[in-house]
Amino acid sequence: MRVTVAKYGMFRFDDRIAVAVSGGKDSISLLRVLVKMERFRPKASLVAVTVDEGIKGYRDEAMKIAAAYCGNLGIEHHVVSFKELYGFTLDELVAGKRLKGESGLTSCAYCGVLRRRALNVAAREVHATKIATAHTLDDEVQTILLNIFHGDVLRLAKEKPVTDEVHERFVPKVKPFCEVPERESALYAYVKRVPFQSTPCPYASEALRNDIRVMLNRVEEKHAGTKFTIFNAIERIRPAFNGVAKNSHYEECVVCGEPASHGLCKVCQMLREVG
Numbered sequence: 366m367r368v369t370v371a372k373y374g375m376f377r378f379d380d381r382i383a384v385a386v387s388g389g390k391d392s393i394s395l396l397r398v399l400v401k402m403e404r405f406r407p408k409a410s411l412v413a414v415t416v417d418e419g420i421k422g423y424r425d426e427a428m429k430i431a432a433a434y435c436g437n438l439g440i441e442h443h444v445v446s447f448k449e450l451y452g453f454t455l456d457e458l459v460a461g462k463r464l465k466g467e468s469g470l471t472s473c474a475y476c477g478v479l480r481r482r483a484l485n486v487a488a489r490e491v492h493a494t495k496i497a498t499a500h501t502l503d504d505e506v507q508t509i510l511l512n513i514f515h516g517d518v519l520r521l522a523k524e525k526p527v528t529d530e531v532h533e534r535f536v537p538k539v540k541p542f543c544e545v546p547e548r549e550s551a552l553y554a555y556v557k558r559v560p561f562q563s564t565p566c567p568y569a570s571e572a573l574r575n576d577i578r579v580m581l582n583r584v585e586e587k588h589a590g591t592k593f594t595i596f597n598a599i600e601r602i603r604p605a606f607n608g609v610a611k612n613s614h615y616e617e618c619v620v621c622g623e624p625a626s627h628g629l630c631k632v633c634q635m636l637r638e639v640g
């Protein structure tokens with residue numbers, strides 16, 4: 366992981382790093398590793414940030430684990446919730462849509478957009494200069510295929526180990542585990558005996574990502590190294606994407622003032638739709 370951090374120049378010596386900690390094995394492991402690395406950077410600081418989507422029986426348990434572990438490490442822990450930001454939990458949003466008989470987007474599609482915003486807001490609240498997320502090699506390759514399956518070329522170009530979306534309201538994101546297979550992150554968590562939540566999210570099975578995960582694991586089992594090959598292939602053609610994200614034009618959302626590519630940001634579009 367240190368090689369990845371150095372290769373992509375993920376951190377500055379004086380960064381205030383908001384570590385996105387969900388309470389799962391990857392994020393708790395990342396927090397532990399960054400705490401160790403930070404010892405060698407006296408001017409840097411860490412703060413753990415958790416987004417509470419409001420998923421009963423899942424996120425509540427994960428939050429307790431995250432809070433307790435941060436307490437053990439002596440790390441400040443900041444929580445933002447969908448309820449306080451948007452006025453509803455993810456459970457309430459999903460129940461409302463089911464009640465109305467609407468299928469539309471999956472729970473994860475809503476969750477992804479709302480959580481991305483929540484994380485950025487939380488990072489700004491704690492005056493972070495970077496957000497570190499625990500996306501593993503597996504997550505990254507799933508996202509690559511997901512974007513290809515959706516034909517979303519812009520997202521394919523934008524999703525990378527270090528974001529370069531230029532806007533003063535976006536806190537830059539880095540992914541120190543992007544070259545760490547999920548198995549290794551799990552092994553680290555077990556060996557170091559870090560506590561983590563193992564229950565999967567109740568909505569996870571609905572998502573296309575889940576099918577891609579299963580498919581990729583099957584292929585990897587038969588053809589070891591496939592995940593790295595896909596990741597490296599995209600990294601090698603990345604120069605061809607150069608400037609796509611940088612050239613993205615952002616305006617201020619006419620409702621909330623956050624960055625938007627058109628008049629209304631994605632979050633406000635969703636809030637309008639579910640409201």
Ligand code: SF4
Nearest residue numbers: 472473476566568569
């Ligand atoms: Fe949100 Fe889907 Fe992840 Fe659950 S699995 S936390 S609904 S993105």
Ligand code: ZN
Nearest residue numbers: 618621630633
């Ligand atoms: Zn908006």
